[in-house]
Amino acid sequence: MKINKTYRSLLDKSINSMLSAIEIYNKPNFSYREETFAILAVNSWELLLKAYLLKSSSYKMDALYKMEFVKKKNGENSTRKKPKLNRTGNPTTIGIFDVINKLEELNIKFSENLKASIESIIELRDNAIHFHNEKQISKELQELGFACIKNYMGIIKIWNIDINLSNYNFYLMPLAYVDSKIEVDSIITDEVKKYLDFVKNKVSKSEETDEDFTIAISIDISFNKSNSFEGIGMKYDPNGVSINVTEEDVRNKYPLTYEQITQKIKERYIDCKRDKIFNNRMKKIKENPNLFHYRKLDSANAKSLGKPYYSSNIWKELDSFYTKKTK
Structure with a gap:
Protein backbone atom coordinates (compact mmCIF):
# COMPACT_ATOMS: atom_id res chain seq x y z
CA MET A 1 0.00 0.00 0.00
CA LYS A 2 1.37 3.39 -1.07
CA ILE A 3 1.85 5.88 1.79
CA ASN A 4 1.73 9.64 1.33
CA LYS A 5 5.32 10.98 1.27
CA THR A 6 4.62 14.01 3.46
CA TYR A 7 2.79 11.85 5.99
CA ARG A 8 5.67 9.37 6.09
CA SER A 9 8.23 12.15 6.39
CA LEU A 10 6.39 13.72 9.34
CA LEU A 11 6.25 10.37 11.15
CA ASP A 12 9.94 9.63 10.55
CA LYS A 13 10.97 13.08 11.78
CA SER A 14 8.71 12.70 14.81
CA ILE A 15 10.17 9.38 15.91
CA ASN A 16 13.74 10.59 15.31
CA SER A 17 13.08 13.74 17.31
CA MET A 18 11.79 11.75 20.28
CA LEU A 19 14.71 9.33 20.10
CA SER A 20 17.06 12.33 20.04
CA ALA A 21 15.29 13.76 23.08
CA ILE A 22 15.85 10.52 25.00
CA GLU A 23 19.48 10.25 23.85
CA ILE A 24 20.22 13.79 25.01
CA TYR A 25 18.55 13.19 28.36
CA ASN A 26 20.52 9.99 28.88
CA LYS A 27 23.91 11.65 28.48
CA PRO A 28 25.87 11.38 31.75
CA ASN A 29 26.90 15.02 31.73
CA PHE A 30 24.68 17.48 29.94
CA SER A 31 23.95 20.81 31.60
CA TYR A 32 20.91 21.74 29.50
CA ARG A 33 19.28 18.31 29.82
CA GLU A 34 15.64 19.01 30.75
CA GLU A 35 15.23 22.03 28.51
CA THR A 36 16.69 20.30 25.45
CA PHE A 37 14.52 17.26 26.08
CA ALA A 38 11.44 19.52 26.21
CA ILE A 39 12.34 21.26 22.93
CA LEU A 40 12.82 17.99 21.06
CA ALA A 41 9.86 16.23 22.70
CA VAL A 42 7.45 19.06 21.81
CA ASN A 43 8.75 19.02 18.24
CA SER A 44 8.18 15.26 18.13
CA TRP A 45 4.62 15.59 19.41
CA GLU A 46 3.81 18.37 16.94
CA LEU A 47 5.09 16.36 13.98
CA LEU A 48 3.19 13.25 15.09
CA LEU A 49 -0.10 15.11 15.54
CA LYS A 50 0.32 16.95 12.24
CA ALA A 51 0.88 13.63 10.49
CA TYR A 52 -2.30 12.22 12.00
CA LEU A 53 -4.25 15.37 11.12
CA LEU A 54 -2.97 15.17 7.55
CA LYS A 55 -4.11 11.55 7.25
CA SER A 56 -7.47 12.36 8.86
CA SER A 57 -7.95 15.20 6.34
CA SER A 58 -7.48 12.91 3.32
CA TYR A 59 -3.89 14.19 2.93
CA LYS A 60 -4.98 17.74 2.05
CA MET A 61 -2.04 19.99 2.90
CA ASP A 62 -4.31 22.96 3.56
CA ALA A 63 -5.27 21.26 6.83
CA LEU A 64 -1.77 22.01 8.14
CA TYR A 65 -1.51 25.58 6.86
CA LYS A 66 -2.53 28.90 8.29
CA MET A 67 -5.07 30.16 5.79
CA GLU A 68 -5.97 33.74 4.88
CA PHE A 69 -8.50 35.30 2.55
CA VAL A 70 -7.42 36.18 -0.97
CA LYS A 71 -7.59 39.91 -1.53
CA LYS A 72 -9.66 41.34 -4.38
CA LYS A 73 -8.32 44.14 -6.56
CA ASN A 74 -10.28 46.66 -4.48
CA GLY A 75 -8.58 45.44 -1.31
CA GLU A 76 -11.58 43.57 0.09
CA ASN A 77 -11.49 39.91 1.14
CA SER A 78 -12.84 37.36 -1.32
CA THR A 79 -14.47 34.09 -0.26
CA ARG A 80 -11.39 32.12 -1.32
CA LYS A 81 -8.50 31.39 1.00
CA LYS A 82 -4.84 30.67 0.43
CA PRO A 83 -1.96 29.59 2.68
CA LYS A 84 -0.31 32.41 4.58
CA LEU A 85 3.34 32.69 3.57
CA ASN A 86 6.31 33.17 5.90
CA ARG A 87 9.34 35.38 5.29
CA THR A 88 10.90 32.84 2.93
CA GLY A 89 7.75 32.56 0.85
CA ASN A 90 6.75 29.12 2.13
CA PRO A 91 3.35 28.30 3.66
CA THR A 92 3.11 28.88 7.42
CA THR A 93 1.92 25.81 9.32
CA ILE A 94 -0.39 25.88 12.33
CA GLY A 95 0.83 25.37 15.89
CA ILE A 96 0.38 22.30 18.05
CA PHE A 97 -2.66 23.65 19.92
CA ASP A 98 -4.41 24.43 16.63
CA VAL A 99 -3.62 20.89 15.48
CA ILE A 100 -5.26 19.48 18.62
CA ASN A 101 -8.32 21.69 18.09
CA LYS A 102 -8.66 20.54 14.48
CA LEU A 103 -8.39 16.89 15.50
CA GLU A 104 -11.16 17.39 18.04
CA GLU A 105 -13.28 19.07 15.37
CA LEU A 106 -12.90 15.85 13.39
CA ASN A 107 -14.39 14.00 16.42
CA ILE A 108 -11.05 12.48 17.34
CA LYS A 109 -11.16 12.11 21.10
CA PHE A 110 -8.31 13.67 23.02
CA SER A 111 -7.74 12.69 26.65
CA GLU A 112 -7.62 15.64 29.06
CA ASN A 113 -4.64 14.02 30.75
CA LEU A 114 -2.86 13.77 27.42
CA LYS A 115 -3.48 17.43 26.63
CA ALA A 116 -2.30 18.45 30.10
CA SER A 117 0.88 16.38 29.68
CA ILE A 118 1.69 17.99 26.33
CA GLU A 119 0.92 21.46 27.67
CA SER A 120 3.22 20.89 30.67
CA ILE A 121 6.12 19.95 28.39
CA ILE A 122 5.40 22.96 26.15
CA GLU A 123 5.45 25.25 29.18
CA LEU A 124 8.78 23.72 30.20
CA ARG A 125 10.15 24.55 26.76
CA ASP A 126 8.73 28.06 26.77
CA ASN A 127 10.00 28.80 30.29
CA ALA A 128 13.46 27.28 29.82
CA ILE A 129 15.14 30.68 29.88
CA HIS A 130 13.93 31.23 33.46
CA PHE A 131 15.21 27.92 34.83
CA HIS A 132 18.37 29.12 36.54
CA ASN A 133 18.25 26.37 39.16
CA GLU A 134 16.53 23.52 37.35
CA LYS A 135 18.75 20.95 39.10
CA GLN A 136 16.74 21.55 42.26
CA ILE A 137 13.60 20.31 40.51
CA SER A 138 15.18 17.71 38.20
CA LYS A 139 13.15 14.92 39.81
CA GLU A 140 9.86 16.69 39.05
CA LEU A 141 10.94 17.39 35.49
CA GLN A 142 11.99 13.77 35.00
CA GLU A 143 8.54 12.63 36.13
CA LEU A 144 7.04 14.77 33.34
CA GLY A 145 9.49 13.22 30.89
CA PHE A 146 8.51 9.67 31.84
CA ALA A 147 4.84 10.46 31.24
CA CYS A 148 5.58 12.28 27.99
CA ILE A 149 7.29 9.24 26.46
CA LYS A 150 4.72 6.78 27.82
CA ASN A 151 1.89 8.87 26.34
CA TYR A 152 3.72 9.19 23.02
CA MET A 153 4.04 5.42 22.68
CA GLY A 154 0.47 4.96 23.90
CA ILE A 155 -1.12 7.26 21.31
CA ILE A 156 0.78 5.52 18.51
CA LYS A 157 -0.78 2.22 19.55
CA ILE A 158 -4.27 3.55 20.29
CA TRP A 159 -4.56 5.51 17.04
CA ASN A 160 -2.83 2.72 15.11
CA ILE A 161 -0.33 5.16 13.63
CA ASP A 162 2.04 3.76 10.99
CA ILE A 163 5.07 3.45 13.27
CA ASN A 164 6.40 0.05 14.26
CA LEU A 165 7.75 0.64 17.76
CA SER A 166 9.42 -2.77 17.77
CA ASN A 167 11.97 -1.34 15.33
CA TYR A 168 13.36 0.90 18.05
CA ASN A 169 14.95 0.45 21.44
CA PHE A 170 12.34 2.84 22.71
CA TYR A 171 13.05 2.56 26.41
CA LEU A 172 11.86 5.14 28.86
CA MET A 173 14.59 7.28 30.31
CA PRO A 174 16.78 5.31 32.73
CA LEU A 175 16.07 6.14 36.31
CA ALA A 176 18.95 8.29 37.43
CA TYR A 177 19.43 8.46 41.16
CA VAL A 178 17.77 11.58 42.46
CA ASP A 179 17.82 11.88 46.22
CA SER A 180 14.66 13.70 47.28
CA LYS A 181 16.05 14.10 50.81
CA ILE A 182 18.88 16.41 49.75
CA GLU A 183 18.46 19.89 51.19
CA VAL A 184 17.90 22.54 48.56
CA ASP A 185 20.85 24.88 48.76
CA SER A 186 19.25 27.76 46.89
CA ILE A 187 15.91 29.49 46.80
CA ILE A 188 13.71 28.50 43.88
CA THR A 189 13.11 31.47 41.62
CA ASP A 190 9.63 32.92 41.24
CA GLU A 191 9.54 31.81 37.60
CA VAL A 192 10.29 28.18 38.50
CA LYS A 193 7.76 28.26 41.34
CA LYS A 194 5.09 29.53 38.94
CA TYR A 195 5.88 26.69 36.57
CA LEU A 196 5.68 24.08 39.34
CA ASP A 197 2.36 25.55 40.48
CA PHE A 198 1.13 25.35 36.87
CA VAL A 199 1.97 21.65 36.62
CA LYS A 200 0.60 20.87 40.10
CA ASN A 201 -2.69 22.44 39.05
CA LYS A 202 -2.77 20.22 35.97
CA VAL A 203 -2.03 17.11 38.03
CA SER A 204 -4.68 17.97 40.62
CA LYS A 205 -7.29 18.19 37.85
CA SER A 206 -6.16 15.04 36.07
CA GLU A 207 -8.63 12.23 35.50
CA GLU A 208 -7.69 9.29 37.74
CA THR A 209 -9.88 6.98 35.67
CA ASP A 210 -7.74 7.59 32.59
CA GLU A 211 -5.48 4.52 32.49
CA ASP A 212 -3.96 5.25 29.08
CA PHE A 213 -2.47 8.67 29.71
CA THR A 214 -0.93 10.50 32.64
CA ILE A 215 0.65 13.89 33.27
CA ALA A 216 3.54 12.79 35.46
CA ILE A 217 4.85 9.40 36.58
CA SER A 218 6.02 9.36 40.18
CA ILE A 219 9.62 8.39 40.83
CA ASP A 220 10.24 6.69 44.15
CA ILE A 221 13.64 5.22 44.97
CA SER A 222 14.28 3.27 48.14
CA PHE A 223 17.35 1.45 49.41
CA ASN A 224 17.40 -1.58 51.70
CA LYS A 225 20.26 -2.46 54.02
CA SER A 226 19.84 -6.14 53.30
CA ASN A 227 22.06 -7.56 50.59
Whole structure:
Protein backbone atom coordinates (compact mmCIF):
# COMPACT_ATOMS: atom_id res chain seq x y z
CA MET A 1 0.00 0.00 0.00
CA LYS A 2 1.37 3.39 -1.07
CA ILE A 3 1.85 5.88 1.79
CA ASN A 4 1.73 9.64 1.33
CA LYS A 5 5.32 10.98 1.27
CA THR A 6 4.62 14.01 3.46
CA TYR A 7 2.79 11.85 5.99
CA ARG A 8 5.67 9.37 6.09
CA SER A 9 8.23 12.15 6.39
CA LEU A 10 6.39 13.72 9.34
CA LEU A 11 6.25 10.37 11.15
CA ASP A 12 9.94 9.63 10.55
CA LYS A 13 10.97 13.08 11.78
CA SER A 14 8.71 12.70 14.81
CA ILE A 15 10.17 9.38 15.91
CA ASN A 16 13.74 10.59 15.31
CA SER A 17 13.08 13.74 17.31
CA MET A 18 11.79 11.75 20.28
CA LEU A 19 14.71 9.33 20.10
CA SER A 20 17.06 12.33 20.04
CA ALA A 21 15.29 13.76 23.08
CA ILE A 22 15.85 10.52 25.00
CA GLU A 23 19.48 10.25 23.85
CA ILE A 24 20.22 13.79 25.01
CA TYR A 25 18.55 13.19 28.36
CA ASN A 26 20.52 9.99 28.88
CA LYS A 27 23.91 11.65 28.48
CA PRO A 28 25.87 11.38 31.75
CA ASN A 29 26.90 15.02 31.73
CA PHE A 30 24.68 17.48 29.94
CA SER A 31 23.95 20.81 31.60
CA TYR A 32 20.91 21.74 29.50
CA ARG A 33 19.28 18.31 29.82
CA GLU A 34 15.64 19.01 30.75
CA GLU A 35 15.23 22.03 28.51
CA THR A 36 16.69 20.30 25.45
CA PHE A 37 14.52 17.26 26.08
CA ALA A 38 11.44 19.52 26.21
CA ILE A 39 12.34 21.26 22.93
CA LEU A 40 12.82 17.99 21.06
CA ALA A 41 9.86 16.23 22.70
CA VAL A 42 7.45 19.06 21.81
CA ASN A 43 8.75 19.02 18.24
CA SER A 44 8.18 15.26 18.13
CA TRP A 45 4.62 15.59 19.41
CA GLU A 46 3.81 18.37 16.94
CA LEU A 47 5.09 16.36 13.98
CA LEU A 48 3.19 13.25 15.09
CA LEU A 49 -0.10 15.11 15.54
CA LYS A 50 0.32 16.95 12.24
CA ALA A 51 0.88 13.63 10.49
CA TYR A 52 -2.30 12.22 12.00
CA LEU A 53 -4.25 15.37 11.12
CA LEU A 54 -2.97 15.17 7.55
CA LYS A 55 -4.11 11.55 7.25
CA SER A 56 -7.47 12.36 8.86
CA SER A 57 -7.95 15.20 6.34
CA SER A 58 -7.48 12.91 3.32
CA TYR A 59 -3.89 14.19 2.93
CA LYS A 60 -4.98 17.74 2.05
CA MET A 61 -2.04 19.99 2.90
CA ASP A 62 -4.31 22.96 3.56
CA ALA A 63 -5.27 21.26 6.83
CA LEU A 64 -1.77 22.01 8.14
CA TYR A 65 -1.51 25.58 6.86
CA LYS A 66 -2.53 28.90 8.29
CA MET A 67 -5.07 30.16 5.79
CA GLU A 68 -5.97 33.74 4.88
CA PHE A 69 -8.50 35.30 2.55
CA VAL A 70 -7.42 36.18 -0.97
CA LYS A 71 -7.59 39.91 -1.53
CA LYS A 72 -9.66 41.34 -4.38
CA LYS A 73 -8.32 44.14 -6.56
CA ASN A 74 -10.28 46.66 -4.48
CA GLY A 75 -8.58 45.44 -1.31
CA GLU A 76 -11.58 43.57 0.09
CA ASN A 77 -11.49 39.91 1.14
CA SER A 78 -12.84 37.36 -1.32
CA THR A 79 -14.47 34.09 -0.26
CA ARG A 80 -11.39 32.12 -1.32
CA LYS A 81 -8.50 31.39 1.00
CA LYS A 82 -4.84 30.67 0.43
CA PRO A 83 -1.96 29.59 2.68
CA LYS A 84 -0.31 32.41 4.58
CA LEU A 85 3.34 32.69 3.57
CA ASN A 86 6.31 33.17 5.90
CA ARG A 87 9.34 35.38 5.29
CA THR A 88 10.90 32.84 2.93
CA GLY A 89 7.75 32.56 0.85
CA ASN A 90 6.75 29.12 2.13
CA PRO A 91 3.35 28.30 3.66
CA THR A 92 3.11 28.88 7.42
CA THR A 93 1.92 25.81 9.32
CA ILE A 94 -0.39 25.88 12.33
CA GLY A 95 0.83 25.37 15.89
CA ILE A 96 0.38 22.30 18.05
CA PHE A 97 -2.66 23.65 19.92
CA ASP A 98 -4.41 24.43 16.63
CA VAL A 99 -3.62 20.89 15.48
CA ILE A 100 -5.26 19.48 18.62
CA ASN A 101 -8.32 21.69 18.09
CA LYS A 102 -8.66 20.54 14.48
CA LEU A 103 -8.39 16.89 15.50
CA GLU A 104 -11.16 17.39 18.04
CA GLU A 105 -13.28 19.07 15.37
CA LEU A 106 -12.90 15.85 13.39
CA ASN A 107 -14.39 14.00 16.42
CA ILE A 108 -11.05 12.48 17.34
CA LYS A 109 -11.16 12.11 21.10
CA PHE A 110 -8.31 13.67 23.02
CA SER A 111 -7.74 12.69 26.65
CA GLU A 112 -7.62 15.64 29.06
CA ASN A 113 -4.64 14.02 30.75
CA LEU A 114 -2.86 13.77 27.42
CA LYS A 115 -3.48 17.43 26.63
CA ALA A 116 -2.30 18.45 30.10
CA SER A 117 0.88 16.38 29.68
CA ILE A 118 1.69 17.99 26.33
CA GLU A 119 0.92 21.46 27.67
CA SER A 120 3.22 20.89 30.67
CA ILE A 121 6.12 19.95 28.39
CA ILE A 122 5.40 22.96 26.15
CA GLU A 123 5.45 25.25 29.18
CA LEU A 124 8.78 23.72 30.20
CA ARG A 125 10.15 24.55 26.76
CA ASP A 126 8.73 28.06 26.77
CA ASN A 127 10.00 28.80 30.29
CA ALA A 128 13.46 27.28 29.82
CA ILE A 129 15.14 30.68 29.88
CA HIS A 130 13.93 31.23 33.46
CA PHE A 131 15.21 27.92 34.83
CA HIS A 132 18.37 29.12 36.54
CA ASN A 133 18.25 26.37 39.16
CA GLU A 134 16.53 23.52 37.35
CA LYS A 135 18.75 20.95 39.10
CA GLN A 136 16.74 21.55 42.26
CA ILE A 137 13.60 20.31 40.51
CA SER A 138 15.18 17.71 38.20
CA LYS A 139 13.15 14.92 39.81
CA GLU A 140 9.86 16.69 39.05
CA LEU A 141 10.94 17.39 35.49
CA GLN A 142 11.99 13.77 35.00
CA GLU A 143 8.54 12.63 36.13
CA LEU A 144 7.04 14.77 33.34
CA GLY A 145 9.49 13.22 30.89
CA PHE A 146 8.51 9.67 31.84
CA ALA A 147 4.84 10.46 31.24
CA CYS A 148 5.58 12.28 27.99
CA ILE A 149 7.29 9.24 26.46
CA LYS A 150 4.72 6.78 27.82
CA ASN A 151 1.89 8.87 26.34
CA TYR A 152 3.72 9.19 23.02
CA MET A 153 4.04 5.42 22.68
CA GLY A 154 0.47 4.96 23.90
CA ILE A 155 -1.12 7.26 21.31
CA ILE A 156 0.78 5.52 18.51
CA LYS A 157 -0.78 2.22 19.55
CA ILE A 158 -4.27 3.55 20.29
CA TRP A 159 -4.56 5.51 17.04
CA ASN A 160 -2.83 2.72 15.11
CA ILE A 161 -0.33 5.16 13.63
CA ASP A 162 2.04 3.76 10.99
CA ILE A 163 5.07 3.45 13.27
CA ASN A 164 6.40 0.05 14.26
CA LEU A 165 7.75 0.64 17.76
CA SER A 166 9.42 -2.77 17.77
CA ASN A 167 11.97 -1.34 15.33
CA TYR A 168 13.36 0.90 18.05
CA ASN A 169 14.95 0.45 21.44
CA PHE A 170 12.34 2.84 22.71
CA TYR A 171 13.05 2.56 26.41
CA LEU A 172 11.86 5.14 28.86
CA MET A 173 14.59 7.28 30.31
CA PRO A 174 16.78 5.31 32.73
CA LEU A 175 16.07 6.14 36.31
CA ALA A 176 18.95 8.29 37.43
CA TYR A 177 19.43 8.46 41.16
CA VAL A 178 17.77 11.58 42.46
CA ASP A 179 17.82 11.88 46.22
CA SER A 180 14.66 13.70 47.28
CA LYS A 181 16.05 14.10 50.81
CA ILE A 182 18.88 16.41 49.75
CA GLU A 183 18.46 19.89 51.19
CA VAL A 184 17.90 22.54 48.56
CA ASP A 185 20.85 24.88 48.76
CA SER A 186 19.25 27.76 46.89
CA ILE A 187 15.91 29.49 46.80
CA ILE A 188 13.71 28.50 43.88
CA THR A 189 13.11 31.47 41.62
CA ASP A 190 9.63 32.92 41.24
CA GLU A 191 9.54 31.81 37.60
CA VAL A 192 10.29 28.18 38.50
CA LYS A 193 7.76 28.26 41.34
CA LYS A 194 5.09 29.53 38.94
CA TYR A 195 5.88 26.69 36.57
CA LEU A 196 5.68 24.08 39.34
CA ASP A 197 2.36 25.55 40.48
CA PHE A 198 1.13 25.35 36.87
CA VAL A 199 1.97 21.65 36.62
CA LYS A 200 0.60 20.87 40.10
CA ASN A 201 -2.69 22.44 39.05
CA LYS A 202 -2.77 20.22 35.97
CA VAL A 203 -2.03 17.11 38.03
CA SER A 204 -4.68 17.97 40.62
CA LYS A 205 -7.29 18.19 37.85
CA SER A 206 -6.16 15.04 36.07
CA GLU A 207 -8.63 12.23 35.50
CA GLU A 208 -7.69 9.29 37.74
CA THR A 209 -9.88 6.98 35.67
CA ASP A 210 -7.74 7.59 32.59
CA GLU A 211 -5.48 4.52 32.49
CA ASP A 212 -3.96 5.25 29.08
CA PHE A 213 -2.47 8.67 29.71
CA THR A 214 -0.93 10.50 32.64
CA ILE A 215 0.65 13.89 33.27
CA ALA A 216 3.54 12.79 35.46
CA ILE A 217 4.85 9.40 36.58
CA SER A 218 6.02 9.36 40.18
CA ILE A 219 9.62 8.39 40.83
CA ASP A 220 10.24 6.69 44.15
CA ILE A 221 13.64 5.22 44.97
CA SER A 222 14.28 3.27 48.14
CA PHE A 223 17.35 1.45 49.41
CA ASN A 224 17.40 -1.58 51.70
CA LYS A 225 20.26 -2.46 54.02
CA SER A 226 19.84 -6.14 53.30
CA ASN A 227 22.06 -7.56 50.59
CA SER A 228 20.78 -8.38 47.14
CA PHE A 229 21.30 -12.13 47.60
CA GLU A 230 18.09 -12.23 49.65
CA GLY A 231 16.03 -11.21 46.64
CA ILE A 232 14.39 -13.39 44.04
CA GLY A 233 16.42 -13.80 40.86
CA MET A 234 14.38 -13.23 37.70
CA LYS A 235 15.24 -13.22 34.00
CA TYR A 236 12.56 -12.74 31.32
CA ASP A 237 14.85 -12.48 28.29
CA PRO A 238 17.51 -15.18 27.77
CA ASN A 239 19.80 -12.44 26.49
CA GLY A 240 18.71 -9.95 29.14
CA VAL A 241 20.30 -8.76 32.34
CA SER A 242 19.53 -10.57 35.58
CA ILE A 243 17.83 -8.52 38.31
CA ASN A 244 17.00 -9.18 41.95
CA VAL A 245 13.68 -8.23 43.49
CA THR A 246 12.16 -8.70 46.92
CA GLU A 247 8.76 -10.23 47.65
CA GLU A 248 7.40 -6.71 48.10
CA ASP A 249 8.61 -5.86 44.61
CA VAL A 250 6.74 -8.89 43.28
CA ARG A 251 3.54 -7.67 44.92
CA ASN A 252 4.02 -4.28 43.29
CA LYS A 253 4.58 -5.94 39.90
CA TYR A 254 1.46 -8.11 40.24
CA PRO A 255 -1.07 -5.89 42.08
CA LEU A 256 -4.35 -7.25 40.68
CA THR A 257 -6.51 -10.08 41.99
CA TYR A 258 -8.84 -12.11 39.82
CA GLU A 259 -11.83 -10.49 41.53
CA GLN A 260 -10.55 -7.01 40.71
CA ILE A 261 -10.07 -7.96 37.08
CA THR A 262 -13.54 -9.45 36.64
CA GLN A 263 -15.05 -6.35 38.23
CA LYS A 264 -13.03 -3.99 36.03
CA ILE A 265 -13.93 -5.68 32.75
CA LYS A 266 -17.54 -4.57 33.24
CA GLU A 267 -16.42 -0.95 33.35
CA ARG A 268 -13.71 -1.20 30.68
CA TYR A 269 -15.27 -3.23 27.83
CA ILE A 270 -18.58 -3.33 25.99
CA ASP A 271 -18.30 -6.92 24.74
CA CYS A 272 -16.49 -8.86 27.46
CA LYS A 273 -18.31 -11.65 29.30
CA ARG A 274 -17.09 -14.20 31.82
CA ASP A 275 -17.77 -17.06 29.46
CA LYS A 276 -15.75 -20.01 28.25
CA ILE A 277 -13.77 -17.84 25.82
CA PHE A 278 -12.82 -15.43 28.60
CA ASN A 279 -11.79 -18.29 30.88
CA ASN A 280 -9.59 -19.79 28.16
CA ARG A 281 -7.89 -16.44 27.62
CA MET A 282 -7.26 -16.05 31.35
CA LYS A 283 -5.85 -19.58 31.40
CA LYS A 284 -3.47 -18.59 28.62
CA ILE A 285 -2.47 -15.46 30.55
CA LYS A 286 -1.56 -17.63 33.54
CA GLU A 287 1.08 -19.28 31.38
CA ASN A 288 2.84 -15.94 30.94
CA PRO A 289 5.16 -15.17 33.91
CA ASN A 290 5.17 -11.52 32.90
CA LEU A 291 1.43 -11.32 33.55
CA PHE A 292 0.78 -13.89 36.27
CA HIS A 293 2.31 -14.82 39.62
CA TYR A 294 1.11 -17.30 42.23
CA ARG A 295 2.16 -15.85 45.57
CA LYS A 296 2.66 -18.50 48.26
CA LEU A 297 2.19 -17.83 51.95
CA ASP A 298 5.42 -19.71 52.56
CA SER A 299 7.72 -19.38 49.58
CA ALA A 300 10.05 -22.05 50.99
CA ASN A 301 7.27 -24.66 51.11
CA ALA A 302 6.34 -26.16 47.74
CA LYS A 303 2.93 -27.26 49.11
CA SER A 304 2.11 -23.92 50.70
CA LEU A 305 -1.25 -22.30 50.03
CA GLY A 306 -1.25 -19.05 48.11
CA LYS A 307 -3.18 -16.64 45.95
CA PRO A 308 -2.92 -15.72 42.26
CA TYR A 309 -2.03 -12.16 41.27
CA TYR A 310 -1.86 -10.45 37.91
CA SER A 311 0.24 -7.68 36.37
CA SER A 312 -1.50 -4.45 35.33
CA ASN A 313 -0.13 -5.20 31.85
CA ILE A 314 -2.94 -7.72 31.57
CA TRP A 315 -5.11 -4.88 30.22
CA LYS A 316 -2.92 -4.59 27.13
CA GLU A 317 -3.50 -8.29 26.49
CA LEU A 318 -7.26 -8.09 27.01
CA ASP A 319 -7.49 -4.88 24.97
CA SER A 320 -6.44 -6.90 21.92
CA PHE A 321 -9.53 -9.11 22.28
CA TYR A 322 -12.23 -6.75 23.53
CA THR A 323 -13.61 -3.31 22.65
CA LYS A 324 -13.02 -0.56 25.20
CA LYS A 325 -15.86 1.71 26.19
CA THR A 326 -15.75 5.27 24.88
CA LYS A 327 -14.84 7.75 27.59
